[in-house]
Amino acid sequence: MARRNMKRLNFINGSLLGRKRVVTEQIHLEETEEQGQSEVDVININMLPETETVCDREEVIRDCQELFDKFAGEAHDLMADFHERYLLWAFSDMLPPQMKALEASQPWIIYWIANSLKVMCPGSLTTDTQRRICQKLLKIAEPDGLFAGGQGQLPNLLCTYASIAALALCDNVDDCWEQIDRKAIYNWLMKLKTPDGGFRTCLEVGECDTRGIYCALAVAQMLQIMTSELCQNVKFFLIRCQTYEGGFGACPQGDEAHGGYTFCAVASLAILNEIPVMNIEQLMEWCSARQYNEEKGLSGRSNKLVDGCYSYWIGATSAILEAHGYGDCINKPQLREYILKCCQSSGRPGLRDKPGKSPDFYHTNYIALGLSITEYSFEAKKGPDALVNSSRILRTPETDLQPINPVFGLPSKDLADIIIFNKDRL
Amino acid sequence: MVEWKFDYSDLDKITENKPETGPGVSEKGELCGIMYDDEYKEIMRVFRGVLSLKEKSERALYATEVAILAVPAFYTAWNYRFDIVKALYGDSGDQLDRELDWLDEFTLANPKNYQIWSYRQAVLKVHPKPIFRRELPILAAMLDEDSKNYHVWSYRRWCVQFFGVLDEELTFADALIVRDVFNNSAWCHRMFVMKELEVDLAQRAASAEIEYAKAKILIAPQNISPWNYLRGIYNGILGSQFDAEIVTFALAFAGDVFDAHGDASPTANAQSSFALEFLAAIYSQNEETAPKAIAAYNALSSKYDPIRKSLWDHKIARLRT
Secondary structure, three states: OHHHHHHHHHHHHHHHHHOOOOOOOOOOOOHHHHOOHHHHOOOOHHHOOOEEEEHHHHHHHHHHHHHHHOOOOOOOOHHHHHHHHHHHHHHOOOEHHHHHHHHHHHHHHHHHHHHHHHHOOOOOOOOOHHHHHHHHHHHOOOOOOOEEOOOOOOOOHHHHHHHHHHHHHHOHHHHHHHHHHHHHHHHHHHHOOOOOOOEOOOOOOOOOOOHHHHHHHHHHHHHOOOHHHHOOHHHHHOOOOOOOOOOEOOOOOOOOOHHHHHHHHHHHHHOOOOHOOOHHHHHHHHHHOOOOOOOOOOEEEOOEHHHHHHHHHHHHHHHHHHHHHOOOOOOHHHHHHHHHHHOOOOOOOOOOOOOOOOOOHHHHHHHHHHHHHOOEEEOOOOOOOOOOOOEEOOOOOOOOOOOOOOOOOOHHHHHHHHHHHHHHHH | OOOOOOOHHHHHHHHHHOOOOOOOOOOOOOOOOOOOOOHHHHHHHHHHHHHHHOOOOOHHHHHHHHHHHHHHHHHHHHHHHHHHHHHOOOOOOOHHHHHHHHHHHHHOOOOOOOOHHHHHHHHHHHHHOOOOOHHHHHHHHHHHHOOOOHHHHHHHHHHHHHOOOOOOOOHHHHHHHHOOOOOHHHHHHHHHHHHOOOOHHHHHHHHHHHHHHHHHHOOOOHHHHHHHHHHHHHHHHOOOOHHHHHHHHHHOOOOOOOOOOOOOOOOOOOOOOOOOOOOHHHOOOOOHHHHHHHHHHHHHHHOOOHHHHHHHHHHHHHOOO
């Protein structure tokens, strides 16, 4: 105990009072002897030199442990009805002024909320709401048929993905899918394409990384406007993003492996039906290393903290590998425990990154998707249009999460519906 | 209300009879409409006015500044700003430097923003005489604040390639590793440097890098970053030829995992699960040592890293077939 208190004191000195200790000392043998007496067998992080990384993580471990202790032995379920209130509120009232920070991401807000509802509380996305979703998004796309962050803004690739995904959730209400201008979107996607196989997020100053590729391919697949010209060189861009650690970085310039960019790269390769071109063993090692014994949740990079949203970014990457027959590289039951005990709180509806953080729509959606992944196993259909089937491995008494497609981030049925609709439009 | 540096009153006439739509306008009953405050509404009204004219002027530039300050992720304003900057400043280095100065200040206040960096790249690409040194202070300041900021590291690599200056990068990464040996972004940057070198240079530098990683492992054996780095150097530069020396080094952190039937003391716990994973990967390379790899995976599965059991089982299954 004395040693732990010492560590706490060091934490207070270092992180709260800003006294940074230069760490050069070596770990001595007598310190490591304590391992034998520790409660868990895994190598205790209290043994490590106290840099920012270690101090931050110790905090999170302590917060999670408190919650694991508090709910020990309890079957802890998703408080779906409680979270539903948070989501429905956003669809019934105007958003508060501080949400203007999302001015350029309006389709994202709609996708996050509508998708969370459909995954967690099917039935609560009413026909009336679906109508309002279509009205708002199709209005943004006027007059040229291209989707943007909001009305009067430049067309944007990431917002186009969010818009099409949100429209996919609307069961073609009022024939809204017919109003998506596929030709305009296709021609614009070709303009965003760069010679090295990337896609810019917008013309002309826009980032070019694996997110853009994913959004372009996911949109093209959902709208069934995929061509070989559109896919030209894309896989080479993606291959160059896989790093020595096994995950993928943003750009092919040696960027650090990162959960979000890895998902985008792997899901893109799944759409291209090119999964085998990457180093799968190393990717599996990297994905698996994202899960920590103490917190049970997933982190987005080596030596970074767990965050609920990676339940999807890494969870879906793992599910895609699983679907293609490479086995499961994350521990679903343990991830479930992190989500249910650490990412929700009866004090405030919505799902959160980690204990101590506030819920938001982004986290609510990706954590709900991640939780759904823990309830299913995945299998890909063969062939160029490979869709992923999920079969239930867990049924919880209180909730009934919808099966999702890990490549597209949508409930499986909604995805299949919009793809079939657009296939027939050809 | 906003204190404008310029007069925009003439814009009102242009927008007078048009229906108000666009940023800063919520329509009645609109789904997820935002309750904009009056100041914001005014900022966006002016912005919509200059944008509708595609005006390229100092006052338009200022309108984009005010809009970007209100919503840093407002990519439409960044794009418009770039058009204005090109039209007003052309290829005047001095004026583009002023734009970079403004950007520095803005960046410090908005560390998580995506748009800043692609905008900065666009400015450097039109700059007649961009200077690498000019980029360094802001990057150092940003990483001092948040040493793993993804965008900043990514932009630094872009700069290194754009300017073709590699000399300072190892020292730079080292300083951040000294500050926090767990900073994986800094380790990753080191690997970037190695990959940028010509093959023969990289091979010559490899042994120094191996010693570097080993020294850092001694500080904290349970640290994934230097172990991944070591594997990266061996696999990426040295053709996966792991030598006896590195095996001996790693074994020092493996406890009694490999001599379970020997006379090691029962308390000889491994000090690093990553050392076990590292050794298992080496031992998996040939059939003779495969049983040792299986022993390591079993130890990881049952004791040192049980949450990753499905991966360890997968590895064992591969070795057995």
